[in-house]
Amino acid sequence: MNAGLFEGRSADDRPQADTVSANGQAGGLSSDSAILLVDDNPAVAGAMQIAFRVAGRRIETASGPEEALSRLASRRFDAILLDMNFTPGQSSGEEGLALLARIMADDPGACVLVITAHSGIRIAVAAMQAGARDFVMKPWRNGDLMAKVEAAIARGPSLGPGAVAGMAVGGDASSSSGSGGAGPVGLLGESAAMQGLRDLVRRVAPTPAGVTVTGPSGSGRMLTALAVHAASAHGGGAPRRIDVRDGSAWAGLPQGPGTVILRHPDRLGEVDQARLLDRLVPQLRCIAIVDDLGALTPAMRRRIATVEIAVPPLAQREGDAVLLARHFARLAAERFARPSPRLTAAAEEAIAATRWDDEVRGLALAIERAVLLAEDGTIDAAALAAPAAPRRAEGTASAEASFDLTDAERAMIEAALREHRHNVTHAAAALGLSRGALYRRMARHGL
Numbered sequence: 017m018n019a020g021l022f023e024g025r026s027a028d029d030r031p032q033a034d035t036v037s038a039n040g041q042a043g044g045l046s047s048d049s050a051i052l053l054v055d056d057n058p059a060v061a062g063a064m065q066i067a068f069r070v071a072g073r074r075i076e077t078a079s080g081p082e083e084a085l086s087r088l089a090s091r092r093f094d095a096i097l098l099d100m101n102f103t104p105g106q107s108s109g110e111e112g113l114a115l116l117a118r119i120m121a122d123d124p125g126a127c128v129l130v131i132t133a134h135s136g137i138r139i140a141v142a143a144m145q146a147g148a149r150d151f152v153m154k155p156w157r158n159g160d161l162m163a164k165v166e167a168a169i170a171r172g173p174s175l176g177p178g179a180v181a182g183m184a185v186g187g188d189a190s191s192s193s194g195s196g197g198a199g200p201v202g203l204l205g206e207s208a209a210m211q212g213l214r215d216l217v218r219r220v221a222p223t224p225a226g227v228t229v230t231g232p233s234g235s236g237r238m239l240t241a242l243a244v245h246a247a248s249a250h251g252g253g254a255p256r257r258i259d260v261r262d263g264s265a266w267a268g269l270p271q272g273p274g275t276v277i278l279r280h281p282d283r284l285g286e287v288d289q290a291r292l293l294d295r296l297v298p299q300l301r302c303i304a305i306v307d308d309l310g311a312l313t314p315a316m317r318r319r320i321a322t323v324e325i326a327v328p329p330l331a332q333r334e335g336d337a338v339l340l341a342r343h344f345a346r347l348a349a350e351r352f353a354r355p356s357p358r359l360t361a362a363a364e365e366a367i368a369a370t371r372w373d374d375e376v377r378g379l380a381l382a383i384e385r386a387v388l389l390a391e392d393g394t395i396d397a398a399a400l401a402a403p404a405a406p407r408r409a410e411g412t413a414s415a416e417a418s419f420d421l422t423d424a425e426r427a428m429i430e431a432a433l434r435e436h437r438h439n440v441t442h443a444a445a446a447l448g449l450s451r452g453a454l455y456r457r458m459a460r461h462g463l
């Protein structure tokens with residue numbers, strides 16, 4: 017927040033010769049190094065953007081914690097420059113320290129340099145204790161700034177007090193620098209439910225325990241599974257993902273140490289679950305996404321479901337729908353090369369009040385559509401009410417009556433599954449079917 021730019025425009029404002037190599041790049045920073053600057057002061061952001069661009073670096077900016085976390089959820093940065101105050105009049109550094117704690121908890125390998133005023137040495141020390149790799153004092157000299165960023169990236173993560181052994185995504189500078197590895201996974205949301213979910217992920221991920229991820233479809237189960245993997249000992253590489261309903265995919269099951277994300281083991285019958293179990297070697301860490309824990313055989317449950325992580329439906333995440341909507345709006349604007357749109361207050365109210373079909377995925381789709389259709393960079397409530405895909409009315413005849421029995425059976429099964437939050441055992445009971453019979457019908461309808 018505090019002002020403070022360059023100490024005048026001198027030769028020092030340019031990167032110093034000893035930090036620039038023959039190809040014009042500063043020392044250890046590659047030309048595709050991406051830096052994230054988190055600062056709400058447009059003058060600081062503008063000055064830093066110029067400084068990094070002159071040095072041939074790419075830099076993105078975020079004006080506060082929400083935007084910073086959104087950007088960090090969509091890509092990995094080689095270094096993060098973090099201002100410590102974002103609210104006018106604030107100088108305690110608490111906002112910056114809170115954001116630093118969140119960044120380090122999500123990714124202990126993150127390379128963070130904090131930006132403080134000269135009077136902020138106490139804050140800088142607290143930040144270093146919390147895992148920051150260095151600090152930059154305002155006003156800064158561009159040569160020093162580049163050298164510090166370069167050195168911090170090259171140094172690699174240290175196991176500071178905030179770091180949990182085994183959780184760091186790789187232990188050296190190269191694996192933390194974003195080019196390789198799966199990188200951290202941003203599970204956004206500030207609701208108590210999401211904070212609890214992230215805590216559980218952090219506690220469970222470093223262990224070899226089998227984890228099942230449950231919750232409604234579209235709520236972020238795969239993202240949660242990826243977050244468990246990213247924060248685990250094998251988090252440096254992409255995990256194998258296998259939909260076990262596809263028998264031919266079983267050949268891809270790792271036969272040694274590693275992690276596999278198994279989709280839908282609960283959709284297999286008992287015999288196939290036993291066969292699958294035989295293929296899961298002891299050193300393999302399993303993270304499974306299931307609709308119905310009760311459909312797992314006891315043996316399968318013991319192997320893959322030591323801990324359950326239940327992803328809460330959006331309706332149970334106070335305030336998160338709007339935050340996610342802004343995140344998806346930013347992502348969509350980037351993807352479609354549009355200016356980042358603003359959501360009106362009415363649009364945000366509508367987003368918070370809507371029960372999103374298909375959960376987070378449904379919200380993302382509505383926002384993407386609205387971004388594409390937005391004409392003046394604004395998304396209002398009407399833009400969100402854009403035509404939804406025609407849905408069969410639940411339990412009633414659709415507008416265009418259909419007497420197709422296959423369609424009717426599928427509609428009833430879908431309705432029962434929705435009603436019982438994809439708990440197959442309960443849905444089967446409601447339909448008067450055995451679980452096996454329901455699974456067979458679900459398979460027939462591709463559900």
Ligand SMILES: Nc1ncnc2c1ncn2[C@@H]1O[C@H](COP(=O)(O)OP(=O)(O)OP(=O)(O)O)[C@@H](O)[C@H]1O
Nearest residue numbers: 202203204205232233234235236237238239376377
């Ligand atoms: N908390 C979150 N923060 C950011 N993005 C999210 C979050 N939760 C979900 N998403 C995004 O929403 C979309 C749907 O999430 P995901 O694929 O994880 O759902 P799912 O529950 O695994 O769905 P299904 O099992 O039906 O495939 C993805 O694009 C994901 O990145």
